[in-house]
Amino acid sequence: MVIEVNQITKRFDAFTALKGLSLQVRPGELVALLGPSGSGKTTLLRIIAGLEFADEGRILFDGADAGERHVGERRVGFVFQHYALFRHMTVLENVAFGLRVVPRERRLSNHDIEKRVHTLLSLVQLDQLSGRYPSQLSGGQRQRVALARALAIEPRVLLLDEPFGALDAKVRKELRRWLRRLHDEMGLTSIFVTHDQEEALELADRVVVMNHGAIEQVGTPEEVYNSPATPFVYEFLGNVNRLDCKIKDGAVGLWGSKIKAETQDGRPVPSGEVAGYAYVRPHDIEFVEGGHALAEPAIVRHVAAAGPTARIELALEGHSNLIEAELPRQRYLELGLKSGQSVMIAARAARVFPATFDGN
Amino acid sequence: MVASTAIAVPPLGEYPQPRARFRWREPSVLPGFGLTLGFTLTYLSLIVLLPLAALVLKSLELSWDQMWEAATSARALAAYRLSFGAALLAGIVNLFFGVLVAWVLVRYHFPFKRLIDGLVDLPFALPTAVAGIALATLYAPNGWVGSLLDPLGIKVAYTPSGVVIALIFIGLPFVVRTVQPVLQDLNKDVEEAAASLGAGRWQTFRRIIFPSIMPAALTGFALAFARALGEYGSVIFIAGNLPMKSEIAPLLIIIKLEQYDYAGAATIGVTMLIVSFLLLLPINILQRWTRQRAGEN
Numbered sequence: 054m055v056i057e058v059n060q061i062t063k064r065f066d067a068f069t070a071l072k073g074l075s076l077q078v079r080p081g082e083l084v085a086l087l088g089p090s091g092s093g094k095t096t097l098l099r100i101i102a103g104l105e106f107a108d109e110g111r112i113l114f115d116g117a118d119a120g121e122r123h124v125g126e127r128r129v130g131f132v133f134q135h136y137a138l139f140r141h142m143t144v145l146e147n148v149a150f151g152l153r154v155v156p157r158e159r160r161l162s163n164h165d166i167e168k169r170v171h172t173l174l175s176l177v178q179l180d181q182l183s184g185r186y187p188s189q190l191s192g193g194q195r196q197r198v199a200l201a202r203a204l205a206i207e208p209r210v211l212l213l214d215e216p217f218g219a220l221d222a223k224v225r226k227e228l229r230r231w232l233r234r235l236h237d238e239m240g241l242t243s244i245f246v247t248h249d250q251e252e253a254l255e256l257a258d259r260v261v262v263m264n265h266g267a268i269e270q271v272g273t274p275e276e277v278y279n280s281p282a283t284p285f286v287y288e289f290l291g292n293v294n295r296l297d298c299k300i301k302d303g304a305v306g307l308w309g310s311k312i313k314a315e316t317q318d319g320r321p322v323p324s325g326e327v328a329g330y331a332y333v334r335p336h337d338i339e340f341v342e343g344g345h346a347l348a349e350p351a352i353v354r355h356v357a358a359a360g361p362t363a364r365i366e367l368a369l370e371g372h373s374n375l376i377e378a379e380l381p382r383q384r385y386l387e388l389g390l391k392s393g394q395s396v397m398i399a400a401r402a403a404r405v406f407p408a409t410f411d412g413n
Numbered sequence: 414m415v416a417s418t419a420i421a422v423p424p425l426g427e428y429p430q431p432r433a434r435f436r437w438r439e440p441s442v443l444p445g446f447g448l449t450l451g452f453t454l455t456y457l458s459l460i461v462l463l464p465l466a467a468l469v470l471k472s473l474e475l476s477w478d479q480m481w482e483a484a485t486s487a488r489a490l491a492a493y494r495l496s497f498g499a500a501l502l503a504g505i506v507n508l509f510f511g512v513l514v515a516w517v518l519v520r521y522h523f524p525f526k527r528l529i530d531g532l533v534d535l536p537f538a539l540p541t542a543v544a545g546i547a548l549a550t551l552y553a554p555n556g557w558v559g560s561l562l563d564p565l566g567i568k569v570a571y572t573p574s575g576v577v578i579a580l581i582f583i584g585l586p587f588v589v590r591t592v593q594p595v596l597q598d599l600n601k602d603v604e605e606a607a608a609s610l611g612a613g614r615w616q617t618f619r620r621i622i623f624p625s626i627m628p629a630a631l632t633g634f635a636l637a638f639a640r641a642l643g644e645y646g647s648v649i650f651i652a653g654n655l656p657m658k659s660e661i662a663p664l665l666i667i668i669k670l671e672q673y674d675y676a677g678a679a680t681i682g683v684t685m686l687i688v689s690f691l692l693l694l695p696i697n698i699l700q701r702w703t704r705q706r707a708g709e710n
Contacts (some may be wrong), residue, residue: 124608130607137602141624151610201575
């Protein structure tokens, strides 16, 4: 199903949670809403579900306005952050709930309801626990019951609010893979909210990076990671070094190479001299042999070499903050870097934004 | 305000312990198990068991035949019927309206909400005699409410209906105060989950909210009922106290005392004690059952 979010604005008293936000989700897509807390991602999810209503703008499901429709009529499967299971019902009754509240003339027979519930429970691998109460289950099991319950009503869209937030790392990883498989097998259109970038990048087809009630960037995990559109996305996704610099006539000389500055919304970079930030990913820092023109002298301050990548902290002349570089273990051994050593570094890739466009 | 909540959410991801077999001493980080248990038993013995034992002993001064006669005289039977019937009726009324009041106080925002919330406790604080006199004045045939009901042929004051009214008044806070914290703790997302699965408001209430507040409501009902059984002060002013008609059992006990028939009074007291126990026991069992069904333990 196509979900269209059209110029949605939502205010809570004086606080504006969403600022005229638009988004389109294609059928069969698994989309992640990623952002820090307070960025409006959960509010957006709840508005799509119909648990919250927008002050302005429209939500379209397959082109039809869903705005006036009550949450129960939208046929969305919603999985809550803390599962929201019915504690006085067994697992079986929890999953059957959505089927039992259907008006009598359309309701399945008891026999059919139970059959369907057992099919769903085997799908989430919990059929043997159908007689248990939620309090007798582990966190991961509860989450799967919540998912089975949401799927019971054959939703057109599956919406998940921080689905793995309350689980420990190992269970989280398992459930993540399992959810991806389920999504593909059932041909669902799904949107999930997360503040965990690793989760978003690993699981989603497309990632929507949000900040302060607006979308910073929409793209595949590769796109948002490799070519962040804004300083915020740069800083939010992955590690990055931010260097203060001066932009002169739209460009910056960084470590011997000249980099053109850009703005996040495509407006021209102010002419003359303006303050800016240069962003360099740690793995884009290269160590070059001495005497190279396109390089900058630096001093190694600290080396953390455990694991497949070595992390090296460098002090640059004229910069108070240390910058971080990452090297594959093999390359690190070849260079034989040690604390206190002088090196020459260069940037394989870097981007510059004027400071006035800083998303913070 | 009642501070404790009847429903505790188990921490996420924690497996519930299998039910332990009886152990005399629960391992605990807090010392003083022996001391506290000893104090509890002594205290309960002094405050509850000793007076009750004295009551039973006093009634034993009579022979079995005399005792039977005192306990089952026509006047006593009528008094039991009124006391238990009116208390039960008042308890049921309080159960419904108490849940309603708690619901409104928790779920809605309106001006003077705090004031109204405070009003609920008033029947606790008011001297019962004052409540009785006020109610009798209001419901008397020439009172504000009584004068409106009188032309319709409804008499409240000085009839069994008056007794029920007084008992409803004094029992109101119990259900409200037991249900209120449970409603407050009820997670909003559970209701939202029900709505997202297609349940209407009434279905959500009946299938989700009601089972959660049922144990607390039953507790409140049992408390209101027990309180109403023993109520004396407010009732005697509005009841009219006609023997066989509007005379409650506690009043009969006082009358026996005034006639220096201490053993007779004790016998009626013991009878009420036994019947109360027999009625409260199933209520407690029911409460336990609903609590288990509400997903606790």
